[in-house]
Amino acid sequence: MTGCRAALPGRLTTGMSEVDVIILGTGAAGMAAALAAHDAGASVALVERWDRIGGTSAISGGVIWVADNPRMRAAGMSDSREDALAYFRSLDHGDLVPETLEAFVDRGPEALAFLEDAGALAVSVLPGYPDYYTDRPGAKPQGSRALDHDLFDLTTLGEWATKIYAIEEPKPLMLRETPLGGASAMPPMEVLGQRMAARQCGFGQAMVARLLKACLTRGIEPILGVETKRLVRDGERITGIEGTKDGAPFALAARRGVIITTGGFEWDAEARQTFLRGPVTAPASPPTGTGGGLKLAMAAGAKLGNMTSAWWAPTLVTPDAPWASGEPRAQIILIERTVPHSIMVNRSGQRFCNEAANYSALGGVFHQFDPATYDYANLPAWLIFDAQYAARYPLGTRQPGQPMPDWVARADTLEGLAGEIGLEADALVETVARFNVHADEGRDPEFGRGNSAYDHFYGDRSRAKEKGGAAVTLGAIREAPFYAVEISSGLLGTNGGPRTDGQARILGHDGAPIPGLLGAGNAIACPTGGIYAGAGGTLGPALTFGYIAGRTAALANA
Numbered sequence: 001m002t003g004c005r006a007a008l009p010g011r012l013t014t015g016m017s018e019v020d021v022i023i024l025g026t027g028a029a030g031m032a033a034a035l036a037a038h039d040a041g042a043s044v045a046l047v048e049r050w051d052r053i054g055g056t057s058a059i060s061g062g063v064i065w066v067a068d069n070p071r072m073r074a075a076g077m078s079d080s081r082e083d084a085l086a087y088f089r090s091l092d093h094g095d096l097v098p099e100t101l102e103a104f105v106d107r108g109p110e111a112l113a114f115l116e117d118a119g120a121l122a123v124s125v126l127p128g129y130p131d132y133y134t135d136r137p138g139a140k141p142q143g144s145r146a147l148d149h150d151l152f153d154l155t156t157l158g159e160w161a162t163k164i165y166a167i168e169e170p171k172p173l174m175l176r177e178t179p180l181g182g183a184s185a186m187p188p189m190e191v192l193g194q195r196m197a198a199r200q201c202g203f204g205q206a207m208v209a210r211l212l213k214a215c216l217t218r219g220i221e222p223i224l225g226v227e228t229k230r231l232v233r234d235g236e237r238i239t240g241i242e243g244t245k246d247g248a249p250f251a252l253a254a255r256r257g258v259i260i261t262t263g264g265f266e267w268d269a270e271a272r273q274t275f276l277r278g279p280v281t282a283p284a285s286p287p288t289g290t291g292g293g294l295k296l297a298m299a300a301g302a303k304l305g306n307m308t309s310a311w312w313a314p315t316l317v318t319p320d321a322p323w324a325s326g327e328p329r330a331q332i333i334l335i336e337r338t339v340p341h342s343i344m345v346n347r348s349g350q351r352f353c354n355e356a357a358n359y360s361a362l363g364g365v366f367h368q369f370d371p372a373t374y375d376y377a378n379l380p381a382w383l384i385f386d387a388q389y390a391a392r393y394p395l396g397t398r399q400p401g402q403p404m405p406d407w408v409a410r411a412d413t414l415e416g417l418a419g420e421i422g423l424e425a426d427a428l429v430e431t432v433a434r435f436n437v438h439a440d441e442g443r444d445p446e447f448g449r450g451n452s453a454y455d456h457f458y459g460d461r462s463r464a465k466e467k468g469g470a471a472v473t474l475g476a477i478r479e480a481p482f483y484a485v486e487i488s489s490g491l492l493g494t495n496g497g498p499r500t501d502g503q504a505r506i507l508g509h510d511g512a513p514i515p516g517l518l519g520a521g522n523a524i525a526c527p528t529g530g531i532y533a534g535a536g537g538t539l540g541p542a543l544t545f546g547y548i549a550g551r552t553a554a555l556a557n558a
């Protein structure tokens, strides 16, 4: 049996059907695992908890970071294993496990080549997108390790296209066509309209759609709506799953292995509170990451790693646009805190960081604890901006020049704005005045905003010629009305979970692999130890370990 659903109906609820490899979760990691297992000769069941495919991967930017990747090589760009390892090691705070890191670095290019050959990815180098820590050894300040997706034609998926998570919100463009991806302007509305009519998409939608198409072409149809309650064991070995499908009993046996690719645990409030190193007030991921795989792995006796860590990001809750399932929705704040005429301040009305720093590193400032007040010093935080900003730059889905949504605080004076959001007026006025003096001089002696190549990437590059380097991110806050929105401590997903070896086999407490249990993606302790190497720094490891897990399981002794 190659696929699953077509061959199994009727038997799923009454007896134990059998495949070689079961994969839990239909994100990037899960579908990469399914394809790798299938193409290594295994029969595969791709099992999804919810009624939609793709989880966080589907709503993501889809950027993939892999050092020395095939697209770089084809474009004649140089890179090496040594550079990549030096880069990661320079950022290590004790979380890196050499075996898994080296497996990612060594096998990332192989995984990408496999997925491209399998028709599951079509990617190009994202020009100029820098690694996130440009001053570190082995970094690529000029980019090249980050890859962007070519457009995908959703009509080729038939009805399956409607099953992709949040596909109702089309993204008919590629990142490299936007200012965020290095272009000078967005594609014309007319072009976007034509692509929408033709059902073409880019970003994570294109990634998930292409992976899904490659699965369907092989007869691997995702089985939706399965809640796995427990892993079945035969002695030490994991031999299947048991649970429910659409409320009815469901059981499936795996001759060679079960692969956990269920994403993170950020939507399980108890797990979040128990494990993460600081408060998370608004995840940017969809509410699919409820830690199901983590609980299954814990019950199987898995050794855990990276549990305090996540792909952190400052976020903005958009109250008028919740998830379709009703949960509050938050967007990553990236351009908003990097372009001129905006700063972030904390509850004391003080700036507290280089606002333009990379989002994952920046997440750390929200966990800063003040022993004097016994509270988190930088929560809540506020983005403060002015009329110049409003005229030129976006705020979430609101485009430049459009009216500000009602939920944005505003006032004709900074004192008035401080009153609106409960800050001390003198403190905010003084902070803005100090920032303005330095912004006019084109420097930020307090936090070094604008010093690194990364700080410039999301800034307003049209200002570089006229005003010089740091002006792409520094500009005074001077023109009324003044605005404020609350910034949350958010994340793109957690990255802790069961530890694996370099073959993606989940390890038990004794450090030995639990036979028949594998994992990849945000469901496991990330091979990069939570280091966000550059754009694509989570999907690179997820796809690579998905590929490794699929092959390992398929080639295991039954």
Ligand SMILES: Cc1cc2nc3c(=O)[nH]c(=O)nc-3n(C[C@H](O)[C@H](O)[C@H](O)COP(=O)(O)OP(=O)(O)OC[C@H]3O[C@@H](n4cnc5c(N)ncnc54)[C@H](O)[C@@H]3O)c2cc1C
Pocket: 024, 025, 026, 027, 028, 029, 030, 047, 048, 049, 050, 052, 053, 054, 055, 056, 057, 058, 059, 060, 061, 062, 063, 064, 065, 226, 227, 228, 261, 262, 263, 264, 284, 285, 286, 288, 289, 290, 291, 292, 293, 311, 332, 491, 492, 493, 520, 521, 522, 523, 535, 536, 537, 538, 539, 540, 542
């Ligand atoms: C707005 C946004 C933009 C991002 N952009 C990027 C980017 O450009 N590049 C990058 O590298 N990272 C990006 N990220 C992060 C990235 O999307 C995630 O880290 C990545 O998608 C995780 O992939 P995954 O396969 O592990 O999990 P997911 O994609 O979340 O897939 C997990 C799947 O498992 C399913 N599932 C959950 N529980 C169960 C269960 N018990 N049984 C079966 N199935 C289950 C889920 O429904 C889901 O389909 C972004 C994140 C966000 C929020």
